[in-house]
Amino acid sequence: MGDRTAHRATFAGAVLGGLALLVTGCGAAPPALDQAKGHLALSSPGVGATTSSAVTTTSSATTTTVAPPPVIAPPTTAVPTTAVPATPAPALSGIEVGPGPQAVYAVQPQPAPGSCRYGASGPYPLPDPRCTPGAINPQVTQANISSTICAPGYTTSIRPPESITEPEKIASAAAYGYEGPLHVAEYDHLIPLELGGDPNDPANLWVEPNDRPGATSIYNSKDTLEGALNGLVCSGQMTLDAARQAIATDWATAFERYG
DSSP states (O other), rough: HHHHHHHHHHHHHHHHHHHHHHHHHOOOOOOEETTTEEEEEEOOTTOOOOOOOOOOOOOOOOOOOOOOOOOOOOOOOOOOOOOOOOOOOOOOOOOOOOHHHHOOOOOOOOOOOOOOOOEEETTEEEETTTTTOOOOOOOOGGGGGGGGTTTTTTTHHHOOOOHHHHHHHHHHHHHHHSOOOOOOOSEEEEEEEEBBBBBOOGGGGGEEOOSTOOOOOOOOOHHHHHHHHHHHHHHHOOOOOHHHHHHHHHHHHHHHHOO
C-alpha cells in the first residue's frame, strides 16, 4: 500500500509541473482593443504578462419624441327620438258632437214637454243648457273651413228639409213651453250651420222667441251675430272653436261684442 501512495504522489507532481511549463511557455497575451482606432490590435507584452484593455463604449444620446396616445372619444349612444304626438285640442266645454249631415234625415225626438226653461240676458232669450247645450258637425274642422262653412252654398247643401224640421219645431216648442206665434219663432241651430253646427241633433236645436219687437219673420238678432262670426272665422280673425264656444255659451254677450 505504501508503494502505491508514493507512486500516485509522484504522478500528480509531474502533472502539475507540466501544467506550469505549459502556462509559462505558451502564455501569449490576448489581443488588445485599440481604443483610438476602434478595432482590435496585437500587443507584444513580455512573456507571461497579461494585459487587459478597458473597452469604452460611447453611445450618442438619442432624443426620441413619443407622440401622445390619440384621444379616443367615448362612443356616443344615439338617444332615440320619439315623435311626440300633437296635443289634441281640448273639447269645447259643454258642447256635444253630433252625427253630422245625413243623406236622409229622420225626425228626431225632442225633450219632454215642459222639461226645458228659457233664460234671458236683457232682451235676448237664451236656451236651457240642459236641453240645448249645442252640438257640432264633426265633418267641419278648422283645417277645412274653406271648403265647408266658408264655401258658398254649403249650409244649403246640408240643411234638413222642412218636412223634418216642422214636426221637430212643434215638439221643441212644447218642451220649452213656448206659447207665442210659431211663424216668428225660429227653430234655431244654437251653433249655426255657418259655424259647423250639427244639422239635426236635438242638442243643437231650440225654438227661439224673436227678440225684435213687432217682428213679422223669424229673423232676429242672433242671425246677425251668426253672419258676423262666420265672417271673422273665414277671414282668419277668430278660430272656429272660439266662435262656437262664444255663441253656445252666451250668444247675447257675444252679440254685444261681435254683432
